[in-house]
Amino acid sequence: MGKMEAKREAKRRAILAAARDEFLSVGFEAANMDRIAAAAEVTKQTVYRYFPSKIDLFEATIRYIGQSSGADFTHHLEGPDPKAALVQFAQGFVRWHLEEESLCVFRLLIAESARSPEIVRTFFSVAPDETNAALATFFAQRLGVTEPEAHVRLLTSILLAHRDDALLGRGRPDDHEIARHAEMAVRIVLADLGVRSTS
Incomplete structure (x- = not known):
């Protein structure tokens, strides 16, 4: 460069x-x-030369938050053992969604979705849709599921x-609880798929 x-x-x-800092402190509107x-x-x-509109800036900001906050948990899905890869993904997914910055984004979406529905569409096109894909x-590819959308959900x-x-300030699980929750979630999904768990 x-x-x-x-x-x-x-x-x-x-x-x-x-x-x-601006979006998370005062909201989109x-x-x-x-x-x-x-x-x-x-x-x-x-x-405006970099970002032609506020919604363009919001979209880029959501991507920026993801890149700077350890949201790249999808790389775990490349691991050699499918079950272990899915568990690692699940732990990263849970941890990121419980980080304070992530919670602030969700509070913003909930508070302003009625007045500014475009921010919800923008958010889902950037973050959850890419993760779900x-x-x-x-x-x-790894488990041979022909219609995977229901199991993703x-x-x-x-x-x-x-x-x-x-989100409501009622506490968060610790690392041990997150690991256990991730293991249980993966076990439930794999069992529904008929994939035998070895642990």
């Missing part, structure tokens, strides 16, 4: 970091492009069981 490219990338990341520009130490025109490919629904309590 040359000097100019590095400078542009640094500016882009500064805008995204400022946008993340109240987010102000002038404040984002000031926090990123760029002009508002520069923000990776899981569906795993079930089809079953697994992710079980894995999200603790999120409501976390």
Whole structure:
């Protein structure tokens, strides 16, 4: 990467970091492009040069949050043993969805979905849809499931069981509980598929 490219990338990341702080602190509707520009130490025109609209900036911010917060748990699905790969994925999935930043994103979506339905569509096109596609490919290619969508929904629904309590401040599971929950969820799904568990 040359000097100019590095400078542009640094500016882009500064805008995204400022946008993340703005969106998560005041929400999508109240987010102000002038404040984002000031926090990123760029002009508002520069923000719009990188991101033509607020919804474009929101989409890029969701991707940025995922990339900077350890949300890349789908890489576990490449592991050599299918069951172990699925368990590792499940643990990463649960941990990411219980992180404070992730919970803030979901609170924002819940609070503003009625007034700004486009943010929900944007979020699901960036995060869950990509995760579900990776899981569906795993079930089809690694486990031979011809119609994997129902099992993708079953697994992710079980894995999200603790999120409501976390969203409402009723506590979160510790690492041991997360590992046990992930194992149980995978065992349930594999049993439904007729895949014999060895553990």
